[in-house]
Amino acid sequence: MKPPVPEIPVPVWRNFKDLQEWEQLHQVRPEGDKHSSAFLSITEGIHSFPGGFVVTTAADAFLNWARKSSVWPVTFGLACCAIEMMATFASRFDVERLGMVPWASPRHSDLMIVSGTVNIKMAPMLKRIYEQMPDPKWAVSMGSCANSGGPFRHGYFVVKGVDRVIPVDVYVPGCPPPPESLLNGLLLLQDQISHFRRTGKRAEPNPKVD
Amino acid sequence: MTLDQARTLIGQQFATAQIEAAVEGGPVVVTVSPDQWTAFAAFAKQDLRCRFFSFLTAVDWKDAGLELVVRLDNLDDRIGLMMKTKLGPGVSECPSITPIFRGANWMEREAYDMFGIRFAGHPDLRRILLSDDWEGHPLLKSYAVDTPHPPYR
């Protein structure tokens, strides 16, 4: 006689209130990217030829390689994570070998590494700096304060995660994440960038799985 | 000047001030009434030569009201002075000691921001740490720490 198979309930994360809250409140990236009509008509033209997709895929791959090898972060150090971010930019854990040159002006940068706690006074400033960055842009939330409010989550003035203010692509956990973790996060970001878009459109979410 | 001499001087000038019992090496702790607050601060700066302004803060004792605490130091004689005043229940006004100690400027702004204490005579009393349009004074015991503020929290 076989022993009874235990009924393990399927983990339903819907019960976890914080994740439910996150679902409703986090910012999502806007659809697509802004292209000029000339670019759209050219890609349209290339696709109309048989095998034209090879050209655009190769072009995409080249552009993605160029984009990921030269991501310029805007120096947005807020708190303790900024010190670890500076250590990552410095000599031992060099990010310049990945092509990342920290650049103070948001107008010339691709990446915003939000390192530190965002509070209600700082949130509009952060949003303004993010909006000043030209597309395509990415955001990395560094540290537990930027991920979810961190140790200060229950403070009256702390935003529960920077993803309530801007859409985030990579979350790096830690308090503060040591430079190795941040480098890991930046390499994951580079992977994301290399899959950035195929033929001008982002991947549609699959309604069965996602 | 020693700590005991300082206590004697205070007792002579301010008969109604309550001076706490001496703790070895500890600061001189004096409680005065709010109407003697600025006079005592000036006395501390001139006669006790406590010219170093360390901090100013408040404690919310719920029903008993707010209490202001100031720490001054005489760096030459190594005397620490804690001056306190209890602003009765429901009172949140106090004279400002910014004309006497410039360091009280930001500290009083922070006490206004956190406790709602209005300092009469302060040159520029506005919020310092919280946003200018924030409602409420967080460090009061009646304010909940996890107060929501959609959409940020």
Add this chain to the structure above:
Amino acid sequence: MTTAAAPKRVELDYAGSERLTMNMGPQHPSAHGVFRAILQLEGETVVDVDAVIGYLHRCHEKLSETLTYAQYPSIASKTDYVAAMTSEFAYVRAAEQIGKIEVPKRAQYLRVITSELQRVASHLLWLGTWCLDLGGALGGGATIFLYCIRERELVLDLFESLVGARLLYGFYQVGGVRYDVPADWVKTCRETVDLIDSRITEYEHMLEDNPFFMARVQGVGVITRELAEDVGISGPLLRGSGVDFDLRRAEPYSSYEDFQFIVPVETAGDCFARYRVRMVEFRESLKIVRQALDRLPDGPISSRPGLKSVAQTRIPKGEAYVRVEGARGEVGCYLVADGSAKPYRMKWRGASFSNLAILPHIVPGHKVADVVAIMGSVDPVFGEVDR
């Protein structure tokens, strides 16, 4: 009744038609953190500065009323995050003073060693970021920055092997410290200290032989002694203005009276004087670390080891104001305890908060470029300013 003068405002002669309000916003290249200075300029001269802070206000004081004495020290590190153990030190000593808890000698020596190593690490970061601001990231300022960060990484390696964390620790507990030194740590520490000592001389020569550095730093941002005491600045700012006051010498705590060290005092009061004070403090800290390592006593590392639950430490009713000499000055913790496991009220006297309050008094009259030099020499850390 003495009256102190209002913050300085400079009135210039010509009609004032060139008055410009410039915002040095919360995000700017000078690597200090979230600070906003609204400058009123007449041409290139700063006439008035309004320092807006609060962009990093993280509700420390309210949160401390909800966290126990065992939980809070790791949050305390996040006030002065560059020299994190200083803040923990103030909080833990305040609780120990009210509760009359003894700290064993070995723990006291370990606290001294880690505090002084934190001071060294903090000053290395200060020097690096100050020179980065003065020189520009791509313009030569990065030289000293990279060198200093290289040394700082060695110190952080020491902390990583001792505590497990590089930047923010929970090393101090009420009653002692949490971890004991691993094998070989003392030897590595001595080697690191010797290495840093030899390199500081190199940086000093690099900077002091540079005429641009000297021109930008001498005579800039003079703080008079009277202003220094009135506003309540502390640390290298106070000692650079001629006041011989160091808490390690004036109110020795945690066995500091066992060590021999000089307290540097300069009378000029300008940025160069503060720089000299910090450079001498480097060497004195390394001297203290060597002495403490030589005489490290055996014994327990805590009088309350083996914490079983976070609410275990109860401090009886009382209050205390305890201060330590941090890298930036007097970091103090005013603690009001009510007999339970959580404080009733805790106030951080942040050194940088009082230090930053000096800006409206000394900046007017200088050029915009000097604002950066002054900010760097004041060395604020915004975790302490905004708490």
